[in-house]
Amino acid sequence: MKRILFTLLIFCSAIFAEQPNGSNLLNKMIKLMNQKNVKAVMIQTIQTSSGDKRTFEYDSYMGMSGKNSLMRYRKPSRVKGNSILMTDHSDNIWMYNQRTRRVRKLATHAKKQKFEGSDFTYEDMGSGDSWKNDFTPKYLEKTKVENEQCYKIELSKKNKDISYSKLICYLRVKDFFPIQIDYYGKDGELLKTLYMKNIEKVEKILTPMKMIMKNHQDNTQTVMEYKSITYDVEFNKRFFTENNLK
Amino acid sequence: MRQKLLRKLGYLVSEKTWLMFGIIIVITLVLGFLASKLEMSMNMTNILPEGDPMVKEFNYIFKEFNGASNVFIVVEGEYDDMINFAEDIPPKIKNLGKWIEENDNGKILKQHNLAKEKVKAGKIEAINGYFSRVDFKQPVDFIENHGLMLIKSSKLKNIQDIFTDPNLLPFLTNLNNSLEKEYIQSEDKLSTMQKQRSAVQFLDGIESFTDYTKEAIYSDEYNNSLGKKAARSMAIGNSYMVSPDRSMLIIMATPNFNIMEMDYVMPAVNGLEKFVKTEAKKYDVQAGLTGGVPLARDEMASASEDSMLLTILALVAVLIIFIVTFRMISAPFFALINLIIGIIWAMGVSWFLVDSLNMMTVMMAVILIGLGIDFSIHIISVYTELVNKGTAPKSAIIETLEKVGTGIITGGLTTSTAFLTLTIARSAGLKEFGLVNGVGLIVIMIATLIILPTILMIREKFRSKINLTYKKNRDISYATVGNIANSFFTKWKISLISLLIITLGFGYMITKVTMDYNYLNMEPKGLESIKLNDKIIDKFNMSADMTMMTAKSLNENYELTKKAKEKSSISFVESISDFLPMKEEQLKRMPKLKLIQNTMKNKSIKSTINKDDWQKIKSELFRLEANIIEIQDMAFMGGQDMVDKKATRLVGTREEPMKGNLTSFISRLEFKKNDFKKASLFNLDFAKEYKSLVLHMSNSSQIQIDDLPEIIKDKYISKNGDRYLLTVYPKGNVWDIEYLEIFTKDVFDITRSVSGTPPMFYYLMEIIGKDGRRASLLTIAVVFLFLWLDFKSFKKALIAMVPLFIGIIWMVGTMGIFGIQITLLNIMAIPLIIGIGIDDGVHILHRYKIEGEENTRKVYSSTGKAIIITSLTTMLSFGSLVFAIYRGFGSMGLALFIGVGMCLLATILVLPAILGIGFRNKK
Secondary structure, three states, rough: OOOHHHHHHHHHHHHHOOOHHHHHHHHHHHHHHHHOOOOEEEEEEEEOOOOOOOEEEEEEEEEEHHHHEEEEEEOOOHHHOEEEEEEOOOEEEEEEEEEOOEEOOOHHHHOOOOOOOEEEEEEHHHHHHHHHHHHHEEEEEEEEEEOEEEEEEEEOOOEEEEEOOOOEEEEOOOOEEEEEEEEEEEOOOEEEEEEEEEEEEEEOOOEEEEEEEEEOOOEEEEEEEEEEOOOOOOOOOOOOOOHOOO | HHHHHHHHHHHHHOOOHHHHHHHHHHHHHHHHHHHHHHHOOHHHHOOOOOOOOHHHHHHHHHHHHHOOEEEEEEEEOOOHHHHHHHOOOOOHHHHHHHHHHHHOOOHHHHHHHHHHHHHHHHOOOOOOOOOEEEEEEEEEHHHHHHHHHHHOHHHHHHHHHHHOOOOOOHHHHHHHHHHHHHHHHHHHHOOOOHHHHHHHHHHHHHHHHHHHHHHHHHOOOOOHHHHHHHHHHHOOOOOOOOOOOOOOOEEEEEOOOOOOOHHHHHHHHHHHHHHHHHHHHHHOEEEEEEOHHHHHHHHHHHHHHHHHHHHHHHHHHHHHHHHHHOOOOOHHHHHHHHHHHHHHHHHHHHOOOOEEOOOOOHHHHHHHHHHHHHHHHHHHHHHHHHHHHHOOOOHHHHHHHHHHHHHHHHHHHHHHHHHHHHHHHHOOOHHHHHHHHHHHHHHHHHHHHHHHHHHHHHHHHHHOOOOOOOOOOOOOOOOOHHHHHHHHHHHHHHHHHHHHHHHHHHHHHOOOOOOOOEHHHHHOOOHHHHHHHHHHHHOOOOOOOEEEEEEEOOOHHHHHHHHHHOOOOOOEEEOHOOOOOOOOHHHHHHHHHHHHHHHHOOOOOOOOOOOHHHHHHHHHHHHHHHHHHHHHHHHHHOOOOHHHHHHHHHHHHOOHHHHHHHHHHHHHOOOOHHHHHHHHHHHHHHHHHHHHHHHHHHHHOOHHHOOOOOHHHHEEEEEOOOHHHHHHHEEEOOOOOOHHHHHHHHHHHHHOOOOEEEHHHHHHHHHHHHHHHHHEEEHHHHHHHHHHHHHHHHHHHHHHHHHHHHHHHHHHHHHHHHOOOOOOOOHHHHHHHHHHHHHHHHHHHHHHHOOOOOHHHHHHHHHHEEEEEEEEEEEHHHHHHHOOOOOOHHHHHHHHHHHHHHHHHHHHHHHHHHHHHHHHHHH
């Protein structure tokens, strides 16, 4: 009898267990992806118009859960000291050139443009938690991606200023960490895919040590890797300002 | 029925030898004449499906526009030398025929005269000179009158200030403002190749301006043409097709003939090449040719050379095998004569089947040698055996035909069926390849049954005249082969396990086989046309392999141009839109142009520049330097190489700033009295010319189609006036299949109405892939059916197929072991191997039928010898392709060499082991 009751209990709990919900999954994903503050050294490899590969190394600082970020180039020597500041989810972008010692503000539409020749846009780089306001989430199904059980959620655009019509995210069932995001264009065409690789715990926080953005339209890809990363960092109020670019 | 016919034939040959000989001579003369009429065409349009829309579009464009194909003249050297060369040679190119007549007395003149003779004989259409037009710069007069109307409103909005004051100081201030608005505040301005090209042009103007200003200020004597030149470089820009680093210049010559008209391609391209190289020496530059037409010439030349050379090589190889294996000299020569006549017959018959030999059928002689010699081997083998045993020659001929004739017919039909299945292909190239070789093989088979016995009989007649007798024959059977096969037969269990392990090993190695996606690796090594195309890609981010499309209306033309300019795989778009903007767009630009004109009109030209102005000019030049540095860094970080390289010419790099023209110029600027004087004179000349140019260029009247210069109309508007031509140039190397796929996808995304080498090649690959798969499956089915009918046993037919499949696994596995890549050409070896490789198993099984399964040793000692010899001749014949200059043939030859060898090995090792199971079970 006890065994029957136990089986029933399992059966009922399975039926009434919380169904995956798009909003919850999106919230969990955003929380995992956008830590309050991050300081890292990143290596970025892009493909030039001649098809060659070019590698950059820069210090990356991110504050207010991705709302503000600052990148300061370390390598190669040609761009050493150049920096980029993005505030308000990339609505404002400033660039500093070490050789001319000038700071320039980019036009507002620059947000949709490619970030330094990469397959990421400034918008991708500074999305932070803005996805909550920009997209409507919908849980689709459970599926397997790269041998990992994943939740598949669809984010449909609700903010007309966003470049993508929808995103499809694959979140690992075990920890809700996204391992793949597909970006779709206005005509529903697959523009690019972001792959999160080598996911490790850094200071108890899941971190994709390598991110690959594959552009399906141009057949190019950009690889971003963390050389070092820490979440244990605080920034003062003036950190993400023009004055700190130089 | 077959036996009866063969007996009758034997009788005819032995009794009416000279009549047969006469008939053979007549047939050979007739078919030889027809064979000589066969022409070669190495163009892709000849191998695409008949009636293909791309071929139709190509033919339409050729008929209606003067620009279906181009010859790129690539010039390298010092900038000024290249410009002088470009300005001087175009009129001479239009009279190339005359130049050839006056300056060549060798091959080119011969080709030129041959074309003229063909015109006289009405064989080809007459053309008015080899080249109709030569383009090397923009239509400057038109730009001088309408230049600003050609600038997009959005860009004009950012840069219009440049055209408001002609004096040096305000001009520089406005130039800086415009640069900051147009480029520095928005990375998007460099996002596409088209935008990068536009930025490079802008920077090139600044480079020329810097050079002329520097010369004006620093030279001892002021040269009053410099101000004018500086003004033109800023207003009009560089009108030549020069690379951003100014080390290469392109001249485009448009031929009056189609790329398929080899009668014109050869003298025109060879003549032009000799001409530009001769002229280049005078100008101290280097020049060469590239583009579709020169590449077609190169392919044609190497393939023609290949087909003759390789045919001889294959014949010699076959002869050597014959002599070594049969240990006879006269008989192999007869077999060879028979084969040569057979091939002449086959080529003659091909004249009825195809118009010309294409890229795929051109190697038919080599294929037919490899396969056709097998028939002779069987006849000579049995005939010599019989006469050595003392049979009278006449009876020996009849008996030989009776004994081996049916086998020859079956074998010949099986292999030719494999070829003929290719006629289901959609690709005209594959279809013709299958038809020509399939029918050719049947013709050789018939020829061998008639010619070889006749020759042998003639020989006997001569021998009897001089009383020559036959020596006792030596035993030349292959006992070792018999022993090996027998041990696999008897120890079938261990043999099968070992063979299975080996096959699994080969199977694993198949996974290591990689694809060679670069078609240029199929082309002859070291071709100048290929090297120059690579250089163009490197210098201009653009390939000479253009794609063309047509629009039915101006509006469609605008729409297609806009779409094409947005595609990331496209480097450069040429269309009438560049010279005739949309009416609505022109209306939008009009008020801006009027404003520019009015503002400029009212500006007076300053006659002197004082110390204060000079100081301000200097700081504006520093500001210009800073702006260009920022554009340069933005381009470097953004991966926009062309812009980065161009900006580097102006401002150097952090490590070497003085390498930049502008940086080195402004670093030396000092306040010397004489400098003010020269600066004032320079300002005067510059401002006068600049003002005049801007006033003309800001002409706000709407550009109508009739205002366009003839050279533009001729290029972009069809002869009947109802279509507009767009030419798009790829950014990368279209012979790299991965890039080609992206480019073709982009092009098809613009319109389906396209033509040109890249989409045709892509489409061709696609259909060849599909055709190859379909043909392979059909060949397997037909061959299996054939075997089923022949053996009247499903099981035997299946057994006969086993060595073939194992052989193919071993073949591809071997390719994996030796790192031989799959190419577009060697993939065709697979369906061929199905047809060729099956023969060995068939012969062995036939012999088993006669000898019984217990006589494995005997079967393999005797028939094994025949299959080894026939396989070796086929292998060597195909193997000779490895020496082809056209490397595509080499890759196919090597795959076939391995394939035939592996099928032979599988027949010797696998087949007896399988038969061993059956034998054991029966027991």
